[in-house]
Amino acid sequence: MKKVLTLALGVMTAIGGFMDIGDLVTDALIGARFGLSMVWVTVVAVIGITAYSEMAGRVAAATNRTVFDLVRERMGAGIALCNVLASYTVTALTLVAELCGVALAFELATNVHYLLWVPLVAFLTFLVVWRMPYEHMERLYGVLGLALFVFVAAVWHFGPDWGQLFHDVTHPLIPRGEGRPTYWFYAIAMLGAQMTPYEVFFFSSGVVEHHWSRDNLTEIRANTLVGYPVGGVLAVAIQVVAYLILQPQGIEVKQLSQTVLPVVLAFGQAGLAFAIVGIVAATFGSALETLLSSGYIVAHHFGWRWGKFESPVGATRFATLLIVTLLGAAAFALTTIDPIRITIYAVYLGAATLPFTYIPILVIANDRQYLGDLANGRLANVLGVVYLLVVTVAALAALPLLISTKGGL
Amino acid sequence: MRSRHGIAAAGAVLLLLPACVGPARTEADYRADASNAAKTAISALESAQLTVQTVVDGKASAVYASLRLTEDEGEAEAAIVAFGSVQPPNEEMQRLRADVLGLLQQANTLLADLRIAAFRGDHGHLDAIAQPLQPTADKLQRYEHPGR
Numbered sequence: 001m002k003k004v005l006t007l008a009l010g011v012m013t014a015i016g017g018f019m020d021i022g023d024l025v026t027d028a029l030i031g032a033r034f035g036l037s038m039v040w041v042t043v044v045a046v047i048g049i050t051a052y053s054e055m056a057g058r059v060a061a062a063t064n065r066t067v068f069d070l071v072r073e074r075m076g077a078g079i080a081l082c083n084v085l086a087s088y089t090v091t092a093l094t095l096v097a098e099l100c101g102v103a104l105a106f107e108l109a110t111n112v113h114y115l116l117w118v119p120l121v122a123f124l125t126f127l128v129v130w131r132m133p134y135e136h137m138e139r140l141y142g143v144l145g146l147a148l149f150v151f152v153a154a155v156w157h158f159g160p161d162w163g164q165l166f167h168d169v170t171h172p173l174i175p176r177g178e179g180r181p182t183y184w185f186y187a188i189a190m191l192g193a194q195m196t197p198y199e200v201f202f203f204s205s206g207v208v209e210h211h212w213s214r215d216n217l218t219e220i221r222a223n224t225l226v227g228y229p230v231g232g233v234l235a236v237a238i239q240v241v242a243y244l245i246l247q248p249q250g251i252e253v254k255q256l257s258q259t260v261l262p263v264v265l266a267f268g269q270a271g272l273a274f275a276i277v278g279i280v281a282a283t284f285g286s287a288l289e290t291l292l293s294s295g296y297i298v299a300h301h302f303g304w305r306w307g308k309f310e311s312p313v314g315a316t317r318f319a320t321l322l323i324v325t326l327l328g329a330a331a332f333a334l335t336t337i338d339p340i341r342i343t344i345y346a347v348y349l350g351a352a353t354l355p356f357t358y359i360p361i362l363v364i365a366n367d368r369q370y371l372g373d374l375a376n377g378r379l380a381n382v383l384g385v386v387y388l389l390v391v392t393v394a395a396l397a398a399l400p401l402l403i404s405t406k407g408g409l
Numbered sequence: 410m411r412s413r414h415g416i417a418a419a420g421a422v423l424l425l426l427p428a429c430v431g432p433a434r435t436e437a438d439y440r441a442d443a444s445n446a447a448k449t450a451i452s453a454l455e456s457a458q459l460t461v462q463t464v465v466d467g468k469a470s471a472v473y474a475s476l477r478l479t480e481d482e483g484e485a486e487a488a489i490v491a492f493g494s495v496q497p498p499n500e501e502m503q504r505l506r507a508d509v510l511g512l513l514q515q516a517n518t519l520l521a522d523l524r525i526a527a528f529r530g531d532h533g534h535l536d537a538i539a540q541p542l543q544p545t546a547d548k549l550q551r552y553e554h555p556g557r
Contacts, residue, residue: 246456
């Protein structure tokens with residue numbers, strides 16, 4: 001019974017962990033602007049993140065070492081350092097977006113400007129990372145994040161024509177007035193939002209933090225194979241309600257408050273309360289994940305002592321890096337830079353750096369010296385190679401599309 | 410080493426390029442700017458209408474309604490600033506500028522009135538104040554899709 005409960009909690013954590021500010025913004029924005037023509041991107045992204053997280057988790061369970069630790073050993077310090085720089089930059093930028101996301105959710109509840117909430121959110125993030133045990137931290141936001149299922153309930157409430165929805169999903173068309181480059185710009189943004197590199201780093205580090213081993217492969221597979229796809233259902237639900245309610249009115253989603261507008265129409269203040277709880281949990285959880293991931297990336301590369309199970313005195317460089325990253329992210333958020341724009345750029349740059357994350361994982365997951373009988377099988381390798389091609393094409397197209405569309409305008 | 414610096418500088422310039430918005434050089438560019446401004450304002454007006462509907466139906470809290478309407482007003486203001494700062498290439502486009510800016514200003518005033526009423530808690534009158542939103546959005550549609 002205890003094992004089942006642990007499995008269920010882990011899966012819920014993965015579901016909550018899948019959603020972050022990048023998803024909340026891009027799903028609603030794309031649903032309102034492109035209808036259901038990008039649901040296929042969510043399907044592609046969910047399969048990809050599931051496959052690579054399972055690989056990264058398996059590597060960590062088999063070796064008790066994390067991705068960046070093995071990358072340096074297997075691929076050399078130079079290449080690994082480039083990987084660290086790119087991954088740290090994107091993860092820190094994502095942290096800025098997540099801090100803003102929590103602050104925007106507080107603004108939704110209070111109408112107090114989000115910038116006033118940013119320092120408090122940063123302080124809360126610091127407190128939780130410092131004081132709360134790893135498992136409690138993970139499960140609390142994971143379970144509360146399930147409040148976002150209010151978006152799924154809203155889809156049912158609006159009683160859509162399911163046949164039409166299915167047709168729109170399976171026959172994706174670029175809406176009139178939208179150019180092909182803009183469509184592909186947002187397709188890459190969505191891929192980046194749903195295959196965020198930090199999720200893989202965090203999952204892999206979490207396996208080590210939990211002291212999971214080969215005996216815990218069931219937990220690792222349940223978290224990825226169930227958690228992420230159910231998280232994908234949430235993402236599609238947000239796209240669908242935006243498509244049903246916002247697109248017919250010609251509403252462009254530029255604020256988080258517009259993401260929840262369909263839920264308010266459906267369920268009133270109770271719906272809004274659920275949505276706010278879900279958004280706070282999802283974005284706060286992601287702020288913790290991105291902050292810890294930024295520390296993990298650097299600490300694993302340089303071989304520092306790291307982890308929440310280490311006291312700050314025992315892992316001073318790791319702890320200092322976390323504080324500096326958090327202060328830097330909060331300061332950047334306070335520059336009044338548009339939080340929605342920064343979110344779009346963070347997920348977009350995330351997509352551009354995906355090959356840096358995925359190539360080493362695929363290489364190491366095939367190395368029988370490290371993994372023995374847990375090395376990739378045929379299915380994992382086929383998926384791994386196909387997705388490597390997908391993310392490489394997306395990464396190569398990212399910069400030209402960013403310029404030609406003026407950032408998706 | 411020098412070539413590495415060159416690549417880094419070129420990369421930085423490429424990344425910053427999308428942030429640069431130059432003056433509209435042709436009529437087509439200017440019409441596209443007008444269309445974008447109209448689209449943003451229509452979105453703000455429609456978004457405000459949905460928000461008012463939630464208030465009238467007793468579904469939205471005063472806090473949420475105030476926030477939503479403030480943001481819609483901000484969007485309309487941003488459209489005025491962005492479009493107003495672009496230089497019209499000829500006299501015909503200057504007339505277009507006057508027409509579009511007039512409508513954008515009208516939209517902004519309407520949204521400001523709604524925001525003020527919502528802040529005062531005057532929810533009973535929001536519906537009446539919101540009446541001109543749709544006609545204004547309809548007029549702006551002519552500029553969003555000039556060919557229609």
